[in-house]
Amino acid sequence: MSAGVITQATELTQVPACVLHVLDRTQVDLFLQHDPSEPSVLYREAGYPLSEDRANGLAQKFEGTLLVRARDYAVFCQDLSKSLEGMLKEESLPPTQRFEVLQVAVAVEIEHSLRMINCDKYVSNAGVVGRQISSLLDRGDVLPADLFDIVRHDFHTFVHVTNVASYATLLAKELGISDQRELEKIAVGGLLHDIGKRHVPGTILTNSEPLTQKEWVIIKQHPLRGYEELCQRDDLDEGQLMMVYQHHEHMDGRGYPVGVTGEEIHPWAKLLAVVDIFDALTGDRPYRTRATKKQALEILDKGAGSHLDKEMVACWASAMQKR
Numbered sequence: 070m071s072a073g074v075i076t077q078a079t080e081l082t083q084v085p086a087c088v089l090h091v092l093d094r095t096q097v098d099l100f101l102q103h104d105p106s107e108p109s110v111l112y113r114e115a116g117y118p119l120s121e122d123r124a125n126g127l128a129q130k131f132e133g134t135l136l137v138r139a140r141d142y143a144v145f146c147q148d149l150s151k152s153l154e155g156m157l158k159e160e161s162l163p164p165t166q167r168f169e170v171l172q173v174a175v176a177v178e179i180e181h182s183l184r185m186i187n188c189d190k191y192v193s194n195a196g197v198v199g200r201q202i203s204s205l206l207d208r209g210d211v212l213p214a215d216l217f218d219i220v221r222h223d224f225h226t227f228v229h230v231t232n233v234a235s236y237a238t239l240l241a242k243e244l245g246i247s248d249q250r251e252l253e254k255i256a257v258g259g260l261l262h263d264i265g266k267r268h269v270p271g272t273i274l275t276n277s278e279p280l281t282q283k284e285w286v287i288i289k290q291h292p293l294r295g296y297e298e299l300c301q302r303d304d305l306d307e308g309q310l311m312m313v314y315q316h317h318e319h320m321d322g323r324g325y326p327v328g329v330t331g332e333e334i335h336p337w338a339k340l341l342a343v344v345d346i347f348d349a350l351t352g353d354r355p356y357r358t359r360a361t362k363k364q365a366l367e368i369l370d371k372g373a374g375s376h377l378d379k380e381m382v383a384c385w386a387s388a389m390q391k392r
């Protein structure tokens with residue numbers, strides 16, 4: 070295929086342009102779109118040494134959106150994951166760009182390992198990715214509002230869980246938690262929180278119609294199913310298990326699975342609930358369009374005190390406005 074071949078945008082999926090700074094080559098064709106109203110064109114074919122683009126300054130000057138064919142996305146993510154550890158330490162890249170690459174690089178492993186019958190692989194991936202997320206976000210140069218601008222907002226499991234884990238880490242920092250090990254545990258808990266949804270049929274999770282009573286009963290089992298799956302492990306602690314078990318509990322006792330009230334809900338589960346809802350509202354879902362940041366914060370505010378912890382909602386709202 071030669072440069073200049075035009076491909077329909079519907080066949081393509083966007084990837085972070087900063088990969089040009091970290092990948093030496095990829096096994097898939099890369100496409101470029103200068104303007105959303107224009108068709109995409111081939112930028113580099115598979116195997117092209119991207120290091121040449123860095124050497125001649127093209128990667129620095131890159132303008133536009135970088136895309137790969139949707140069917141090549143998994144291979145592209147795997148290419149990226151091979152360079153991930155080195156890239157995370159790459160001080161010349163801003164932490165926000167490193168986060169963008171991280172989110173795509175872990176996509177395939179997270180989505181696949183979540184579907185395995187035994188959850189060991191997923192928990193071990195969560196341990197690695199949680200450490201990567203918390204060490205990237207620990208230094209304080211990524212603000213919640215920056216993170217909101219760069220995270221993906223589409224309907225993929227890896228997007229929701231990596232967003233929630235990252236937001237939870239930043240909210241924990243805003244609330245005064247500074248211990249690196251504790252932040253790492255919170256990030257891992259964020260990645261694990263919906264592990265019980267492995268047992269919910271995909272047809273219910275992606276249903277664009279309002280759920281029936283029966284379907285709600287099934288959905289509401291996911292915190293308990295997740296807790297049951299993880300509670301025998303000795304590599305997770307109480308706070309992380311409560312993030313899984315209690316993230317749908319409400320301060321006024323009207324949540325599930327048990328209906329406990331505020332004082333019985335673990336603080337990590339309370340903070341997770343705030344960012345879980347925030348990310349669900351600001352992400353695309355099959356049954357509705359996403360809310361803006363402002364709309365999502367207004368909805369959180371309406372639930373402050375009854376559903377969500379009041380101070381935590383206020384802390385998240387003020388953190389989201391800081392630049």
Ligand SMILES: [Fe+2]
Binds near residue numbers: 263291316317
């Ligand atoms: Fe959940």
